[in-house]
Amino acid sequence: MEKFFSVEDVDELDKVVQEALSLKANPHEHSELGKHKMLGLVFLNPSLRTRLSTQKAAINLGMDVMVMNMDKDGWALETQDGVVMNGTTVEHIREAAAVMGEYCDILGLRSFPGLKDRELDYSEDLFNKFVKFCGVPVVSLESATRHPLQSLTDLITITEHKKVQKPKVVLAWAPHIKALPQAVPNSFSEWMCKAQEQGLVEFTVAHPVGYELHEDFTKGATIVNDLDAALDGADFVYVKNWSSYRDYGKVFPVLQNWMLDNQKLKLTNDAKVMHCLPVRRDLELASEILDGPNSLVIKEASNRVWAAQVVLKRMLAKLK
Amino acid sequence: MEKFFSVEDVDELDKVVQEALSLKANPHEHSELGKHKMLGLVFLNPSLRTRLSTQKAAINLGMDVMVMNMDKDGWALETQDGVVMNGTTVEHIREAAAVMGEYCDILGLRSFPGLKDRELDYSEDLFNKFVKFCGVPVVSLESATRHPLQSLTDLITITEHKKVQKPKVVLAWAPHIKALPQAVPNSFSEWMCKAQEQGLVEFTVAHPVGYELHEDFTKGATIVNDLDAALDGADFVYVKNWSSYRDYGKVFPVLQNWMLDNQKLKLTNDAKVMHCLPVRRDLELASEILDGPNSLVIKEASNRVWAAQVVLKRMLAKLK
């Protein structure tokens, strides 16, 4: 595993989930594997869950960790070639990535999209250049278009809590006041589509017209524009806002009610409710659900550790 | 010890002091106790001594430590229930605290008061909610109304340097240009009042009229409005500024000289002088004292490690 960037970097989903659950049962079993190995976590954007859970996973494996918060340092990186660097960028990603690769055995990178230039964001230019120039395995801590540690976590959580062999999983768009990236829904969707292919789930995406995700991420999914219809018989509802891909990065008014509450939950098969957090209460998702018995959001966040740990474990095994 | 928030969380003061001094004599004696245990330190406000000393204490006990500086991330927390989160707060304390509790075995929290709404500050709403929602033991790293690690440190320092069985300890208000919280003087006062009850000290509080602390913190203390009178026969003078509790968060002119200098020190019983730091030289306290033989401020700061270590040790012992 040279990089962990998308669902393509994992073959058998159920196998990686079982390996993660085995780590959850015995967190310190492989605490010698990471001895004298350094993980560098590079944040170009803020992080709470990702930073803490990945740090903890690395420590469980016996690794050392160094964290670089480059967003707050004003250490602006140049990513384009052929630019005379007489502006605000102080270092080129060619040097910055290569240097970090010298100090670390594995790197993690978080970088949000600008949400202005769709082609640039969806080229994953920054992440790909970082991988190319750093020369060591890289874990995505959320890139412009994907958040794979979150999606692996979500699959682990669904596996733990499913009551039927092949549960119905619904990704449900939710309202927000800000324009958010498509990274989490893209990623969840591509993981669920693959899980559907491998017979693990049935997958539906529900969103208002205009909020279509890029079709690369939703192959095989049932896509509907009616939340109530989607909720019918659902075993898991994954609530998440995203901005428009078509009218890139835009947010426009939605007339129907897309916020999940207890009344809508009645339409489901007593579904478990998921969200990657942070969640804006009573805007994206009703408090009554978050504080009720159907919410999995804290257990889901807790599982972030095991998703990170299985990925790091596999990378460490290849380093040896 | 489910939380360490006030003097109420410790029974016999002398016993905890002696345990701290034993750790000071053998810092690494319990370095196996914290193995595979994670301490999370959450700062909503800046910190130097508290951060470093608590980190060091945890490391001495064999713990791993993760630090979250949430003040600088703009990761504004919502603390009120029933709020539609369509404003500037990005995550509710219910989720944020619960998630951190999933990743850590013990949490520390620093949060200053707003100094605008007295009732809100003195309800300790934020600290209490953090304790309630995180589900793990919590150490206060200074809350709206108390700074218990500082006060335990102060008692340790007094115990080490006292020349008589029951020294006279004076908490002396000092000038400042900013409106500071009452947390340090409240806390010092409630610890000294309990120490007085347990026969360890005699305790006097001296401040100008208008700077009365809330009576819950000064029960049994001698309270005077004349610094010179208070200093008479003092063995320890604890210098500290605070803003008004009565006219909440306000600062008003004080005509007399309340800054301790060598001349005023002559009124004492060759008193040792303490301050929690940071101190503004020649505004709060004369340089001639800070640079002279009577100052304990550096030794006091040094003792912060042992206060934190004894608290963490007791919490770890209960986790087992």
Add this chain to the structure above:
Amino acid sequence: MEKFFSVEDVDELDKVVQEALSLKANPHEHSELGKHKMLGLVFLNPSLRTRLSTQKAAINLGMDVMVMNMDKDGWALETQDGVVMNGTTVEHIREAAAVMGEYCDILGLRSFPGLKDRELDYSEDLFNKFVKFCGVPVVSLESATRHPLQSLTDLITITEHKKVQKPKVVLAWAPHIKALPQAVPNSFSEWMCKAQEQGLVEFTVAHPVGYELHEDFTKGATIVNDLDAALDGADFVYVKNWSSYRDYGKVFPVLQNWMLDNQKLKLTNDAKVMHCLPVRRDLELASEILDGPNSLVIKEASNRVWAAQVVLKRMLAKLK
């Protein structure tokens, strides 16, 4: 080694280089030396390479590390005595340094010059006071006038890559859009002058008229104002911008082309090209060189670990 501040703190240069290369060959050989020893890294200015490489070096030696980013905390330090602290500084360096010295066995300090008051910057007032008041060994992580870990790194890198016994090393001024400190060139120059004395290199400094370094740093060096002449026969070219020492902190237009590119490189003896990074591509140094076979910049950055590790190892040995 009570401090590591300048080339004066090392006697035999070749010996320290060989010791560093031995650590590079066996990074974890002394991983017991730093057990239960704390390194504190204090940054008053941003850092990427210095922070990561020094952290890694300490971890290789078995030390624990605490990092304090004081630039971002608004924790402004007062450095002058006799000041009534009723302004913006919140703590005096006397207390801040002393307290950090209580928590740490070795401290590192980064502090850039203001580039406004030459006498103040060149007095190294802040660094010297930090050393004086903290009471423990101090490693400079770059001070107002020197960057010794960088210079030791550079000597290590030259030693590794030299093809002749006594290579010709040229420090070549380069263009920039900002006014940069003289710390790196001063430091490189004083290390190369000593290396020249000890028969290790031949050293030339090339810069436009007006960019003379203080003569204390260039004793014995050949100084020229013609880049092409300097490059003739060079085995190593060390590219770096700096602002004027004479017209202190100023930058003025330079008519000739001082940016090293492949055409200029032809004047050399197939020289290896060095830079401390971050480098502004095609402003300071041509991309074609950075991406070509003559660039050592990444290997140089990588060697920062071994420079830091040999310094820390020597300090730890004296602590025992």
